[in-house]
Amino acid sequence: MGKIALCPGTYDPVTEGHRDIIRRCCSVFDTVIVAVSENPKKEPLYSLKKRIEFLSKSLTDFKNIEIITFKGLLIDTARKKNAMVIVKGLRAISDFEYELQMAQMNKKLAPEIETFFLVSNPKYAYLSSSAVKEVAGFGGCIKGLIPEEIENDMINSFKNNIFK
Amino acid sequence: MGKIALCPGTYDPVTEGHRDIIRRCCSVFDTVIVAVSENPKKEPLYSLKKRIEFLSKSLTDFKNIEIITFKGLLIDTARKKNAMVIVKGLRAISDFEYELQMAQMNKKLAPEIETFFLVSNPKYAYLSSSAVKEVAGFGGCIKGLIPEEIENDMINSFKNNIFK
Amino acid sequence: MGKIALCPGTYDPVTEGHRDIIRRCCSVFDTVIVAVSENPKKEPLYSLKKRIEFLSKSLTDFKNIEIITFKGLLIDTARKKNAMVIVKGLRAISDFEYELQMAQMNKKLAPEIETFFLVSNPKYAYLSSSAVKEVAGFGGCIKGLIPEEIENDMINSFKNNIFK
Amino acid sequence: MGKIALCPGTYDPVTEGHRDIIRRCCSVFDTVIVAVSENPKKEPLYSLKKRIEFLSKSLTDFKNIEIITFKGLLIDTARKKNAMVIVKGLRAISDFEYELQMAQMNKKLAPEIETFFLVSNPKYAYLSSSAVKEVAGFGGCIKGLIPEEIENDMINSFKNNIFK
Amino acid sequence: MGKIALCPGTYDPVTEGHRDIIRRCCSVFDTVIVAVSENPKKEPLYSLKKRIEFLSKSLTDFKNIEIITFKGLLIDTARKKNAMVIVKGLRAISDFEYELQMAQMNKKLAPEIETFFLVSNPKYAYLSSSAVKEVAGFGGCIKGLIPEEIENDMINSFKNNIFK
Amino acid sequence: MGKIALCPGTYDPVTEGHRDIIRRCCSVFDTVIVAVSENPKKEPLYSLKKRIEFLSKSLTDFKNIEIITFKGLLIDTARKKNAMVIVKGLRAISDFEYELQMAQMNKKLAPEIETFFLVSNPKYAYLSSSAVKEVAGFGGCIKGLIPEEIENDMINSFKNNIFK
Numbered sequence: 016m017g018k019i020a021l022c023p024g025t026y027d028p029v030t031e032g033h034r035d036i037i038r039r040c041c042s043v044f045d046t047v048i049v050a051v052s053e054n055p056k057k058e059p060l061y062s063l064k065k066r067i068e069f070l071s072k073s074l075t076d077f078k079n080i081e082i083i084t085f086k087g088l089l090i091d092t093a094r095k096k097n098a099m100v101i102v103k104g105l106r107a108i109s110d111f112e113y114e115l116q117m118a119q120m121n122k123k124l125a126p127e128i129e130t131f132f133l134v135s136n137p138k139y140a141y142l143s144s145s146a147v148k149e150v151a152g153f154g155g156c157i158k159g160l161i162p163e164e165i166e167n168d169m170i171n172s173f174k175n176n177i178f179k
Numbered sequence: 180m181g182k183i184a185l186c187p188g189t190y191d192p193v194t195e196g197h198r199d200i201i202r203r204c205c206s207v208f209d210t211v212i213v214a215v216s217e218n219p220k221k222e223p224l225y226s227l228k229k230r231i232e233f234l235s236k237s238l239t240d241f242k243n244i245e246i247i248t249f250k251g252l253l254i255d256t257a258r259k260k261n262a263m264v265i266v267k268g269l270r271a272i273s274d275f276e277y278e279l280q281m282a283q284m285n286k287k288l289a290p291e292i293e294t295f296f297l298v299s300n301p302k303y304a305y306l307s308s309s310a311v312k313e314v315a316g317f318g319g320c321i322k323g324l325i326p327e328e329i330e331n332d333m334i335n336s337f338k339n340n341i342f343k
Numbered sequence: 344m345g346k347i348a349l350c351p352g353t354y355d356p357v358t359e360g361h362r363d364i365i366r367r368c369c370s371v372f373d374t375v376i377v378a379v380s381e382n383p384k385k386e387p388l389y390s391l392k393k394r395i396e397f398l399s400k401s402l403t404d405f406k407n408i409e410i411i412t413f414k415g416l417l418i419d420t421a422r423k424k425n426a427m428v429i430v431k432g433l434r435a436i437s438d439f440e441y442e443l444q445m446a447q448m449n450k451k452l453a454p455e456i457e458t459f460f461l462v463s464n465p466k467y468a469y470l471s472s473s474a475v476k477e478v479a480g481f482g483g484c485i486k487g488l489i490p491e492e493i494e495n496d497m498i499n500s501f502k503n504n505i506f507k
Numbered sequence: 508m509g510k511i512a513l514c515p516g517t518y519d520p521v522t523e524g525h526r527d528i529i530r531r532c533c534s535v536f537d538t539v540i541v542a543v544s545e546n547p548k549k550e551p552l553y554s555l556k557k558r559i560e561f562l563s564k565s566l567t568d569f570k571n572i573e574i575i576t577f578k579g580l581l582i583d584t585a586r587k588k589n590a591m592v593i594v595k596g597l598r599a600i601s602d603f604e605y606e607l608q609m610a611q612m613n614k615k616l617a618p619e620i621e622t623f624f625l626v627s628n629p630k631y632a633y634l635s636s637s638a639v640k641e642v643a644g645f646g647g648c649i650k651g652l653i654p655e656e657i658e659n660d661m662i663n664s665f666k667n668n669i670f671k
Numbered sequence: 672m673g674k675i676a677l678c679p680g681t682y683d684p685v686t687e688g689h690r691d692i693i694r695r696c697c698s699v700f701d702t703v704i705v706a707v708s709e710n711p712k713k714e715p716l717y718s719l720k721k722r723i724e725f726l727s728k729s730l731t732d733f734k735n736i737e738i739i740t741f742k743g744l745l746i747d748t749a750r751k752k753n754a755m756v757i758v759k760g761l762r763a764i765s766d767f768e769y770e771l772q773m774a775q776m777n778k779k780l781a782p783e784i785e786t787f788f789l790v791s792n793p794k795y796a797y798l799s800s801s802a803v804k805e806v807a808g809f810g811g812c813i814k815g816l817i818p819e820e821i822e823n824d825m826i827n828s829f830k831n832n833i834f835k
Numbered sequence: 836m837g838k839i840a841l842c843p844g845t846y847d848p849v850t851e852g853h854r855d856i857i858r859r860c861c862s863v864f865d866t867v868i869v870a871v872s873e874n875p876k877k878e879p880l881y882s883l884k885k886r887i888e889f890l891s892k893s894l895t896d897f898k899n900i901e902i903i904t905f906k907g908l909l910i911d912t913a914r915k916k917n918a919m920v921i922v923k924g925l926r927a928i929s930d931f932e933y934e935l936q937m938a939q940m941n942k943k944l945a946p947e948i949e950t951f952f953l954v955s956n957p958k959y960a961y962l963s964s965s966a967v968k969e970v971a972g973f974g975g976c977i978k979g980l981i982p983e984e985i986e987n988d989m990i991n992s993f994k995n996n997i998f999k
Binding site for chain 1: 774786789790792
Binding site: 346367370371427428433439443446447450455457458459460461462464465 | 859957
């Protein structure tokens with residue numbers, strides 16, 4: 016079965032920054048599980064179904080991945096999927112603070128699971144799902160910000176105001 | 180009457196991190212006033228009554244404390260209670276930035292009152308009321324995160340969905 | 344026409360910190376455009392009309408400014424107004440992180456426009472529109488926090504609960 | 508004897524920022540011990556004798572202080588002087604990180620002693636002994652950066668290149 | 672051969688914080704190479720020989736590790752040893768900034784190698800080799816700061832002033 | 836004469852990051868003065884002559900620049916050259932803290948001069964003169980890190996160990 020890593024996120028929608036982190040995980044671990052949060056508190060713009068569809072289209076070239084959804088504690092999902100490692104991308108200080116606290120909390124709840132941090136590629140350092148949505152919402156150009164495979168889908172979703 | 184310190188917070192609910200800060204204040208000051216914010220903007224999960232009940236149960240061993248509620252400007256409460264010092268715990272950078280601005284604003288409004296910062300015990304560095312609530316909400320183990328005295332109460336409140 | 348700089352913000356309401364940044368821009372650039380965001384997501388307390396009125400009263404001494412409103416992408420407004428530079432004030436780390444990401448995103452969308460950062464005057468380092476509103480809302484003294492010209496207006500708006 | 512606080516530092520030389528922190532300690536604690544580090548690793552510009560002389564001249568109005576020198580572990584000095592609290596001024600993030608680590612190390616070595624942090628007055632936020640020395644070294648104006656009482660002494664020390 | 676990770680450092684000397692990171696790497700990767708820097712610029716207190724001796728004594732229970740020395744670019748060593756991953760422990764913001772820049776530089780020089788960050792166990796968050804040396808140099812108690820196996824060695828080295 | 840900006844630095848040596856900042860200044864201001872610090876405390880690797888030679892070769896395409904050297908207070912040079920603005924590039928938090936303090940100190944010493952900060956292009960975010968020197972010193976590839984025009988010069992300087 017090999018070494019399994021978990022890449023959790025809301026992916027609302029997946030950005031080129033997310034894809035870069037997932038790609039790099041795929042080159043290190045035997046299996047990479049992309050875990051999409053169902054947590055309704057975050058009030059995502061895109062439906063769970065749409066977010067998974069976007070991920071699937073964007074990750075077709077990746078052979079050793081599995082896309083799942085999860086709710087509840089992340090470490091429960093990690094345990095169920097035999098993932099020994101949770102991988103998170105880091106962009107900035109504010110990310111770092113929050114992620115560090117989550118990593119320490121998860122370490123307390125599940126000492127056998129490690130959280131590894133990967134630093135974003137500098138060219139995606141300014142990218143976030145919310146920034147992309149803001150640009151798209153104002154009709155700005157999102158080329159290069161999200162995977163090419165979902166560019167038209169995203170533009171259409173804003174044109175027609177349909178996010179499900 | 181001696182030297183009086185004020186420990187303000189929402190305490191929604193009190194964590195082991197809060198209790199550690201209060202305990203250390205009690206060893207330095209003659210009287211420690213634990214001031215629970217009524218500020219409705221924060222939309223606390225637990226009612227004011229419940230938050231005070233949790234604090235009372237958790238702080239029974241502390242002889243030189245008083246638990247009060249407050250609304251309005253913190254410095255008005257500090258003045259009314261003759262507190263010369265406001266004490267805040269610091270966990271992380273993001274805390275630091277916000278608390279620093281509050282301290283400087285309070286210094287401008289009430290130059291005679293000092294804000295002192297205490298660094299969290301490293302073992303509680305990842306702890307926050309919201310993290311505890313998230314773990315409890317998903318049925319995770321909260322042992323060691325909050326005072327033992329309120330553990331069952333908190334588990335029951337989530338089981339029965341009653342927070343008042 | 345000379346060199347044109349854009350000072351964007353919600354200005355809800357303008358503070359002495361904002362005015363300090365605008366004043367310093369006026370001494371460097373030929374024209375300074377104060378651009379008030381109409382973005383409804385921020386849910387400002389004061390109406391757009393009131394925010395512009397407060398700015399007008401506060402900036403009467405500044406000869407080379409123009410006050411406008413904008414919606415949509417900031418860089419579209421900058422282009423339309425021939426502004427080569429966007430100027431932002433920086434107070435703290437958390438500002439810095441967010442503003443840095445915005446600046447890099449705007450640079451990608453409009454490579455010909457530069458974002459310049461000015462460090463707040465230390466005496467206004469703790470000031471923000473929301474802190475001022477909190478103090479005013481609790482009846483605290485706002486003298487020196489906002490331009491003198493709008494002090495009475497702001498106190499009255501809270502007394503009568505009218506922000507339009 | 509009352510409550511005793513320790514204000515450690517190299518004080519090379521004392522600045523208005525230092526004096527502000529010491530003044531505020533004096534209003535809270537019964538006795539404030541200003542502890543000047545002899546640690547030769549820091550390679551201070553001014554001799555220990557000169558640094559104490561500068562402090563004495565600057566703190567004549569403070570009735571409840573004592574100036575001492577120390578070497579070795581800070582907590583050993585705190586214990587010997589019955590200080591229950593170490594007080595440090597905080598200016599910025601980089602300060603914060605280092606001081607936080609020192610505070611946690613000291614807490615491990617001496618659990619009965621607390622470290623309290625005070626936020627610098629914004630108007631001294633940019634001040635440090637090394638910045639002052641750089642300005643003075645280049646003949647810049649140091650008025651308002653250091654206590655008025657030592658201004659001439661400091662200017663003369665640079666004029667004559669005598670720091671002992 | 673399996674997946675190989677590299678844990679570089681000066682290890683002057685190895686602390687409990689270092690050992691915690693190495694232990695956690697050993698549970699994730701098939702082989703962990705502990706790479707001790709010979710870089711003379713850092714001017715380590717302990718000789719390279721002594722630092723390796725301390726590491727060997729401290730890591731006897733770890734079966735899948737190899738201790739090596741390196742000079743020159745870290746990525747050249749990683750490539751020579753077939754390590755696909757460099758692992759670094761993170762304690763604080765200042766670490767983060769420096770390590771982030773190193774990781775991005777290494778990514779540019781060797782795109783096929785990933786740098787993973789692990790967050791320190793909170794109980795070692797205040798620990799660094801230099802802090803330990805400062806405490807030991809002043810005769811303070813270093814119990815629990817460094818691996819038990821080298822405690823006496825380290826105390827003796829300071830007693831006899833022999834670090835080779 | 837128009838609007839004049841000053842870009843101070845040690846430029847030991849100039850990197851692609853420096854050149855990016857200078858290029859962007861040239862598009863905003865009428866004249867950009869690149870001011871190379873003679874401050875011997877920094878102990879630059881390259882001689883002042885060599886650093887200026889590298890800058891000259893790298894900036895031949897820039898028509899509105901002047902390269903000068905300076906010692907003493909930066910604001911004295913700014914005043915002498917009629918520069919109303921000092922421009923600094925910002926890469927990271929640690930930069931930010933230090934530069935913010937310098938900007939505030941300079942504002943106190945020369946209230947009529949503004950310091951503007953420009954955020955580095957993300958692709959140069961990991962770049963610094965010292966990182967480049969470390970890579971070059973170990974024989975690593977510096978292509979794309981420094982201006983193409985000085986690549987061979989820099990490689991030769993390390994090969995022959997001549998930096999004057």
